[in-house]
Amino acid sequence: MRFGFKHMHYSLPNTVSITKIMRNIPNNQELLKKIQAGGISKIPASNDVLLTELIKKTITDFLSKYKVQKKCIKKIYIAHSLPFLSPSTFSFFEHSFSDLGLENIPRAAISGQPCAILHFCVYLAGLQLNKLELNDSILVIGADKAFSNGERIFFNSAMGDSVFIGLITKNTKDNLILSSYIHTKVVAYQGENSDKNQIDDFRAANPSFIRMAIENALQKAKLNIQDIKYIIPHTPYTQIWDTISALMHIPIDKFLINYISETGHLNSNDSFIHYTRATNEKLINKNDIVLLINPAFGGTRGVTIIKR
Numbered sequence: 001m002r003f004g005f006k007h008m009h010y011s012l013p014n015t016v017s018i019t020k021i022m023r024n025i026p027n028n029q030e031l032l033k034k035i036q037a038g039g040i041s042k043i044p045a046s047n048d049v050l051l052t053e054l055i056k057k058t059i060t061d062f063l064s065k066y067k068v069q070k071k072c073i074k075k076i077y078i079a080h081s082l083p084f085l086s087p088s089t090f091s092f093f094e095h096s097f098s099d100l101g102l103e104n105i106p107r108a109a110i111s112g113q114p115c116a117i118l119h120f121c122v123y124l125a126g127l128q129l130n131k132l133e134l135n136d137s138i139l140v141i142g143a144d145k146a147f148s149n150g151e152r153i154f155f156n157s158a159m160g161d162s163v164f165i166g167l168i169t170k171n172t173k174d175n176l177i178l179s180s181y182i183h184t185k186v187v188a189y190q191g192e193n194s195d196k197n198q199i200d201d202f203r204a205a206n207p208s209f210i211r212m213a214i215e216n217a218l219q220k221a222k223l224n225i226q227d228i229k230y231i232i233p234h235t236p237y238t239q240i241w242d243t244i245s246a247l248m249h250i251p252i253d254k255f256l257i258n259y260i261s262e263t264g265h266l267n268s269n270d271s272f273i274h275y276t277r278a279t280n281e282k283l284i285n286k287n288d289i290v291l292l293i294n295p296a297f298g299g300t301r302g303v304t305i306i307k308r
Helices: 028-037 051-066 092-097 114-129 196-221 239-248 267-280
Strands: 004-011 015-017 042-044 073-079 107-110 137-144 162-169 176-184 230-233 289-295 300-307
Touching: 004 051, 004 176, 004 267, 004 300, 051 092, 051 137, 051 162, 073 114, 092 107, 107 114, 114 137, 114 162, 114 176, 114 267, 114 289, 114 300, 137 267, 162 267, 176 196, 196 239, 196 289, 196 300, 230 239, 230 267, 267 289, 267 300
Parallel strands: 073 107, 073 137, 230 289
Antiparallel strands: 004 162, 015 042, 137 162, 176 300, 289 300
16 A cells, blocks of 8 residues: 655754753763764753643644645554653643644554654554545654653663654655564563663664664565665664664665764654655655664664655
């Protein structure tokens, strides 16, 4: 079935330097050097803004910019990597969608595969479109943010705040999804809180898992790596992609990591946001084929192959 992103949009707060983010973190100098060595110099961050405010603003801008037919949106999925969205007493959906004309559309928040979860939502949307009419669509939203600088620091990386929105439909000629692939083999089942031996085992296995995910996604699309103009990866740091480049004999300049210095780790949203930015800047052009990949700590890998 042919489907893809009819429209794509994202929102980022103003950037803050890593030096400022790290200012009050204990024993910060060595950690700061490691984060900077990973390619990050600043991240989009606003501790005082609620995630619901960021989502509502992004949706408002998206609906205004693209004149979306709201009556054709049949489902809304919010993908979030961080497990906590809001207290149970806080009406998260109501605060995110009130007064936007989307209140009566079925919606769900989906998590559980950390930084690969947006790829899973794209896969799920593709399945759901099988049951819908040509002009119907599904709104996929990736949304995550931290509320303190300490929360932003994660395994020698720094997390920024972001919201990505994509309108997925069968009725589009652009941003066609050629392959959507999810693979899960959990090694460190408690994420960053896992036992040290489990974390070490995951890190040792992760490059091979990533290679397998890329190869399987390509096979599913009946493509070779030579068909791919760019690999747009998850961006907690650059070193993992140096490893994959060497492991798979892929030139490092095929990995689009241009934006990591000013976004850092954007959970499951970064590869989709960087794809959108690269298309806006004409770095990716009509008929270019790109592979987006997010390996999640623990581990799940999500891959989406898109033909511009």
